[in-house]
Amino acid sequence: MARYTGAVCRQCRREGQKLFLKGDRCYSDKCAIARREYAPGQHGQGRKKISEYGLQLREKQKVKRYYGIAEKQFAHYFELASKKSGIVGENLLILCESRLDNVCYRAGFGMSRPEARQLVRHGHFTVNGKKVNIPSYIIKEGDVIALTDKSKDSPKIKAVLEANEGKTIPAWLDLDSNAHSVKVTSLAKREDIEYEINETLIVELYSK
Secondary structure (H helix, E strand, O other): OOOOOOOHHHHHHHHOOOOOOOHHHHHOOOOHHHHOOOOOOOOOOOOOOOOHHHHHHHHHHHHHHHHOOOHHHHHHHHHHHHHOOOOHHHHHHHHHHOEHHHHHHHOOOOOOHHHHHHHHHOOOEEEOOEEOOOOOOEOOOOOEEEEOHHHHOOHHHHHHHHHOOOOOOOOOEEEEOOOOEEEEOOOOOHHHOOOOOOHHHHHHHHOO
16 A cells, blocks of 8 residues: 655645644644645646646545545545445545544544554554554444553653643543543544535545
8 A cells, every 4th residue: 555655744835734644743833834835846836727637536535634534545535435324425534434443543542543543553552452553443332441561661651641631621522531541422523623624525536
């Protein structure tokens, strides 16, 4: 699977919004988009009229980058969302929110989604008592995600937990700080996703 290995701050500048890919840096004066609020590249500061297709494409790319999802997998999520009852665009975003790496980030186990994804890949978490190292694993209502006993003693993870202490946790998650675990009390709802996303544009793009 193709994976982006360049400077992630360029992705934020390309989309014209913070995607919060660098943890604390995104909230500081060092944030690239705060210093250079224009697209990267030689022609980044040029004014261009964006077509309807261009708007739809940028919205899809923004959501993919926000959650760290590759093109093929994102298209698969759209296919799954289309088969579910309800609004397709909302179903798509809820699927993205239900990824294991996103849940770990939302619970404060990572400073950013990329960091949470790396921790999942390195086997630091269990789901219902079984170790899972697949970031795209889709969690379900009632699942309990927890740090492994060995990971609880990791200086790196301890530092992350201390830094995220007091972080606002979404209402659909029930965090147990003492046990270093979080229970999924319900699936995320559209109103739980505070990021500025127009999912209708993505549906229009895939419906062509």
